[in-house]
Amino acid sequence: MEFKSINPYNGEQVGSYTALTEEALVEKLNKSQSAFESWRKVPLAERCRLLKKAGQVLRDNEEEYAKMITLEMGKPISESRSEVNKCAWVCDYYAENAPTFLADEYISTDADKSFVRHDPIGSVFAVMPWNFPFWQVFRYAAPTLTAGNTGLLKHAANVFGCAEQIEGVFLKAGYPSYVFQNLIVHHDQTERIIEHKGVKAVTLTGSEKAGSAVAEIAGRHIKKSVLELGGNNAFIVWEDADIDQAVKTAITARMLNCGQSCIAAKRFILVEGIYEEFVTKFTEAVKLLKSGDPSNEDINIGPLARPDLADQLNKQVNDSLNKGAKLVLGGHRNDCYHEPTILGDVVPGMAAFDQETFGPLAAMIKAKDINHAFELSEKSKYGLGVTVCTKNTEEALKYADRVSDGAYFINELVKSDPRLPFGGTKKSGYGRELAKDGIMEFVNRKTVYMKS
Template sequence: MAIYKSINPYNQELIGEFPEDLSTELEAKIAAAHSLSPLEDHYSFPIRRKAVQNLAGLLRERKTELAVHICDEMGKVLKEAEAEVEKCAWLCDYYYEKSPEFLADQKLDLGDAQAIRRYEALGVILGIMPWNFPLWQVFRFAVPAILAGNRVLLKHAPNCNLSADDLQSIFDDAGLPVAAYSAVRLSNETVAELLTDARIKGVSLTGSEKAGRTVAEIAGRELKPQVLELGGSNAFILHSSAKVKAAAQLASSALLLNAGQSCIAAKRFLVHESLYTEFIQELKAVFSNYSIGDPKASSTSIGPLARPDLKANALRQIEESLAQGAKLELGGKGDGNLLEPTILSGVNPDMTVFKEEVFAPIASIMSYADFEEAIAISNSSRYGLGVSLIGEDRDFMLSQASRFEEGAVFINDLVKSDPRLPFGGVKNSGYGRELGPEGIHSFCNLKTIYLKGD
């Protein structure tokens, strides 16, 4: 039996050890989830909706405890962890309000007949979630799935065991039947087997490109719907009309949240040549005000990377890019799992930090001569999660938005997830959408009911 460990990434202290689910435990959870029907009174839509309202209250009530566990397990700065909890509560508020509208029958008059479009649950949906937003990633998948009448099996990241247990407690206490949400601790091999179980009707994965390919291959053979939110290498593009000082402030927020450990963080900074030198100096000044250290300390701006291997990989990407001709403007070092905010200039598309997904506080800066070049550079990435366009000429940038191969284009703001907006990517960033009405429909059977006659 595998044992999963939670280790504090700041001081490397062992927080706890957690055993993998026994096969009998897993079978009991699957069977219970499969047998629970949204047609039963104790899992009806009013019950599910009231539970989501309760979830919002429980999150706010337990915010401090939840945030501390996030901080301890993956190193997120405490104030950011608290903001994550609040965001989950906001999502619950949103879907509590909007779900009756999103799931309502839609009646069509066909003249000599009538029809109804109806959204119905698929069944048991497997969620495979990452460590970088231990609560938010789960809530944005699980809440709409459950509201639609599905049941959720949640396989969390192996280093987020406290958060996994917290989530189970919150869902249990919200007033849902026990089988509606079940956390499972499983090996990757067991997950692969689970995807072939006929009782699993779909899968949602947020994770690496490699994990997405593996899940998609198995689920595809089984003809099961998938939502895959994978890697990203977002461009942050300064148009020639941009105000540099404000852009540098926004750029720092776009990259350094969660120590750069976000799929939608700005990673490739494409700056018009007329602003290039000034932007580097402004960004250095802003980055210099960030302090790294203990994520629980009020003075800390950036905590550690979540694991030693992530720090090692970030250093490799920096070193390889320097050898390829990039210039180190700032940072590039730090004790333990800490890494100072780092700026590399003179980057080009052949360098490691451009070609690979960077999951660390590393800004890669390159210049461009005209906007056609910026579009081409941005689109040359194999990822397509989001892009930020920054400048005073809003009409021009809006006119260019459709030319970017991305799931989202944010003009004069950082790319971010919002419960009200569909979220997801294209190309190697995955497919399917979370959040908004699309998120609640992702694991629904859109059923047509046809009635002949007046």
């Protein structure tokens, strides 16, 4: 089977990749298992040194990697560079903090000595998406490899060029062969990989459908899974908010990566006293965004990653309009490109409210008051994150328990940070990435108890 990577901006072929044969796949899985036995014995200090080197490889080759991201999935080149540098940051973070995270935890009991140690578990299989093709991989790989596990990557088929480069980062940094391997396979090989005796866990970032399928397979084989799935984040604006600053934050929260992010703000829930002002100022700000070739330095909005994604978004726009939403701006698509679009008067029951919209579509929703805003926020099957904009930050903190999502941000867009745990609730998945939580997901927290 041949996989072709197509530039979504101009339709030109970026690369072609041949799927592994069954025999080649089994060989890679076996080598991952064998590599684990030696890699787990490498001192943690050396694993951290290699991870720090991987971060430097990323920085040294920033332009090469950024170009591949932009060519394969259409992200504006400036954002691609930022993504590469964020990957270097997560490498630095775990290189510096893994010794503390993985240190033995001594607990006072009736034993002479009792503690918890943190041992690696084996090969960890990652199924990763195209929207942040480097970042999603590194935020799993950095802690997982540093803990002493080996890594196997099945990337999205439209970013196999990025996947090859990521494997190359680890090799250039001096990691032993087979500690991290890229697998060019179709998704129908997923169970074959998970069932392999050397594979001890699976992590997936992607759609609800994909996550459900992978979790079912992992559960059937009694193997741990971590899922980071879709989102329909609410961006709540109170009447006392600094509207100009809220709009500035909102533009980034919705339009970064052309809106193709699980943690993008998608539902703008505005207390009615500031609804018109916010919508007007947000609309004017969107009009200033420049669309075009994402390889150009001054472009803010590129194409969506595939034609079917633009088609799906346009169907969600039209469904909402047919149910009474107001078209404030945009609404059209052409092949992979979808105009930045704003819908007003969105209510529950419309696609723009109920569904995850993966693209540059902002749904404006009117709330009667603060309590109503939080009620509307909770009307979602997803639970990744919520933003609240207000000058009364102490009051906003009191509402944190009203939010069932995995994150609650005040006066800032919801974003991932290596220093903070990241993950969702409900249909957004389970488990946590990043911070100490991320490295703990794929270790054996082993109780050691000794009496003389």
